[in-house]
Amino acid sequence: MAKLAGRLQQLRKMREARDEKAAGENTEGKKAEEKNPEVLSRPLPWEGWTELSPYVWKRTIEVAYPKETRYIGGVLIESADILNYLVFYDFETTGLSGGAGTLVFLAGFGRFDGKSMSIDQLMLADYPGEAEFIREISRYLSDKNIFVSYNGKGFDRHVLLNRLRIHGYRNADMRRQLDLLYPTRKIWGKSLERCNLGSIEAHVLKVTRVLDIPGALIPECYQKFLRTREEGCMQMVVAHHVQDIKSLAQLLFHIEKVASEPHLLIDSNAGVGLGRMLASLGDPRGLKILEKELSEGNEDAGRILVPIYKRKKRIPELRGVLNKMTALRPGYFQIVETAKLLEHIDKDPKAAMDLIQPLIQRRALVSEARLKELHYRRNRLQRKIESP
């Protein structure tokens, strides 16, 4: 590889030419910064932070969170005792795709104590401190705790597990996870275009962030901090991170609260989402919410209620739902379900047939597959009518 240096030189030339072409007008700022890779001395912790070991910083902040705002509705949390085990966590990482090269550089753990929530933030001020940084994080990982996050189960936890394994912690884990993304999606998934935490804050929790940094820019901002040691955008990241953890707690209690006070929901679709979730958890409030939404004209609520009542064999309720749905709109679903009720429960194939026939005649409005089903149903009804 005698000529490797020369080849690298050629590559550099090509890259520079490309960069100049691409950047055009605004090259100066970036170039000045990039061309100065002088060795930077170890950064000093910022005000309010302490250095636990080289490059590992920590601070603890208290966020007022009075007891009366900690609402427990028995949805995700059964009793106030559990509050002591909840650890609200969030990690900022060097990349958004995961994998062995993605590091956690900012970890936050929030817990309740008395009147407030206290949040520990651990920051990795440069890569060489990672072993100690991971050791500090590992102290928080007790199997007694329940780790509350937003998409932590699918992402944050895995990034940390990778780092733990690389540093030799073979069993450390955050086993008990309460990931709020899932219930949130169930409730507001249909109401909101996007279900990320920012969108939930804006539309559901009514939290406004001032001077916030978009999550997608965070890895870049950290790299810039490593290169230049400028606090600038990293202070925004740290503030953003605190807000994320605060929002987690707020969101958890909001979900607990709306279960009992569904009028607080942003729209009828969220009501259906909540009703469905509660019903699937076996919570009687679910059916009540769905009934209410149906009465107020949301047909989707009926679609969820029908299979539940069928399964529970609650025929009068089932009939009620179907009547309400048909009154709203004589759609395919309600007609077919009513026909089934007439055929199997009321044993009245004739009445069922009378419902089905017009649907078949309006064939243009019915899909191929449904039409096939309808024919099948009609033929069976015909047989029943002819030889009861």
Added chain:
Amino acid sequence: MILLVSMDTMETFLKKLKTDSHFSPQVSRWHTIPPRKASYLLPPEDLFPELKDLLKARGVDRLYSHQIEVYKAARRGENVVVVTPTASGKTLSYNLPVVQTLLENPEMRALYMFPTKALSQDQQSELNEIVLGGSLPLKVATYDGDTPKSLRVSARESGRIVISNPDMMHAGVLPNHPKWIKFLSNLKYVIIDEVHTYRGIFGSHMTNLIRRLKRVAEFYGSSPQFILCSATIGNPKELAEQIIEEEVTLVDRNGAPSGEKHVVLYNPPLVDPVQGIRRGVVLEAKNIALTFLRRRIKTIVFARSRLRTELISSYLKRAVKNMYTENERLRIESYRGGYLPNERREIEKGLREGSIHGVVSTNALELGIDIGALDAAVLAGMPASIASILQQAGRAGRRENVSIAVLIASAAPTDQFLVQHPDYFFGRSPESAWINPDNLYVLIDHLKCAVFELPFKEADSFGKTMERDELEDVLAYLEEAGTVRKSAGRWYWSGKGYPAEEVSLRTTSPRSVVIINTTGGINEVIGEMDVPSAKELLFPNAVYLHRGNQFLSLELDIENLKCYVKESQLNYYTDSVVKTDIKVLEVDSSDIAPDCRVITGDVLVRSQVAKYKKLKFGTHENLGYGDIHLPEEEIHTRAVLMSFETDTSAGRGIEGINPEIREHVIAHIGTLIKNVAPIFLLCERHDIGIVERIKDPFTEFPTIYLYDTAPGGIGLSEGFSEKRIEILKGAYDLVVHCGCEYGCPSCIGPDEGKTEDNKKKAVISFLNTWIEKEWIPGK
């Protein structure tokens, strides 16, 4: 309906064929390989009784000698490469030591790597038979792109033998190595099958992938041992050692039996002796295959391109098309890359079960995908390597029966060379595999991935060929680009995203174009193709063939990686013409040899697809040209220059030529070299580029450049420098023995300039002066 040929009919048929008045005159060599007896040894003493019983249950009470050799070497802790022809029980040769060792050590794991997903699926069923058949406590798991998420965790956690492919290791396993901690910390064996396919760019990537694998394994405290399998090539041990960068024991004495084999070299009749034009392989292959198929001889036809695969299969289908006889009860299919996986599986199954009687394939079926035993192989044109020829021919007669392989030479120069020099072909393989693991582009890509996987310490190395300060140079380069960051003596990943995602092991460009059929207003994806190939095959107005259907390219959107096509019924197909310009960037070495000056170094090559030809189906006559407007490609690569300085024999040779035709002669020599070199360099014709100049601005003498068409080079320029004299002699042989009068595409290219002189004669006389010197060994 008779589906299978009995021995008797096959033999009678071969006798008939030998004396057939149309067939036999075109045969340049009918080579009969007598049946070979097996060389057996008893199974090793230390074999687990369960394993012995299992072999017995499968009817194996003795093992082939090469299987025992591999077993012993592997058990001594050596890395082994075993060279095995098709159907010689190579799978068992590595399964035996692996299974035995894994049974002895319940913690240990093994990784099997196959070049394609299809092969790994075959392998899993084979292994399951061994393991589950005897209910041995070994879990075998496939881990590739098709493995459902639900099975991935158990593969990682409890798979004792994990079957995967290099691409999955590269993008899935290594970048997520902490998830594989259990597997990687106990990794004992790595099996690399079909190692001869890891040449050129793929091989260059493979060495780097192995460097990464070893690095991560070492981090978890393991250092695996390697068993590799190769088809017959000239340098299996060297290639294996280049790929794993460790010493390797060679096992190349085959102990497996084989039935009688007839290998027939067939040169289609000359249609125009003046221009050296022969009847095309497509029609010849169709006719020969049809003769076989109509005798119910199960036949595979190998074509040299996707296009020809489609052509031959559509001609065959048309020939047997008859609604009254259900197409003569013959089912014929085509098979090639670009089909969807389930389409391929269906064809493979049909071949195994016998419902498909004939298949026309690209080299996609050359590797060990299980399609059962076939009786005849017809090669429509020779693949670019003798290893491939042997593998394709070996598709016929996997079991101990008589089989035939007909190798049809096309007008391609390598084919004409081989068909006229059969000894080259039946003797020791002249071809060697070349790779260039230190291709800077490849190296940089893998270093990025490696840093992402684990930071580099100052004492770390990466492979065996790179010095420490060189490694630091590259890391420093990456640091400038912001992809890595050095802090307290270590380099860390600091780039965006996931580097392995942007690196493809198979092509030099990771981007591929999706082909969308827009016929009838429905947008349906029918295949994909890498960008450089797309520029040559899918340019606007190109005719593209897919599964026998014809499409017209409407739009090639390189930026968004999409190509829109619609079905068409044109009577022609298209072929593109590429223009090239070259500039020397850096000289590595410049040596004066007695015959010419040889310079190696880096060059910048600009090329543009500018025109295309329309060629009529059936006759292949040229119907005219069209323009292509696509951005040019620019590559930085490796080259070797031969400069014909005044006081060298080549310089004197060129002096002796009429100045008016010098330029033509040197161009013809360039064509000739391009035609012959692939045989020696084990590459495709398009892997090397040639530029000839009568007065080169850089050397100031007549000069021929040979360069690697892959960015950064894949070792072919270096290979050429090493084998230069051998290749030039081969070139001389080809042109002297070519049947044409004035030069044809099979040797120096057709004579296009209208001058008095016979340029073929001039080329021969030039080469004669150039190489006919005492100093050339063996001349």
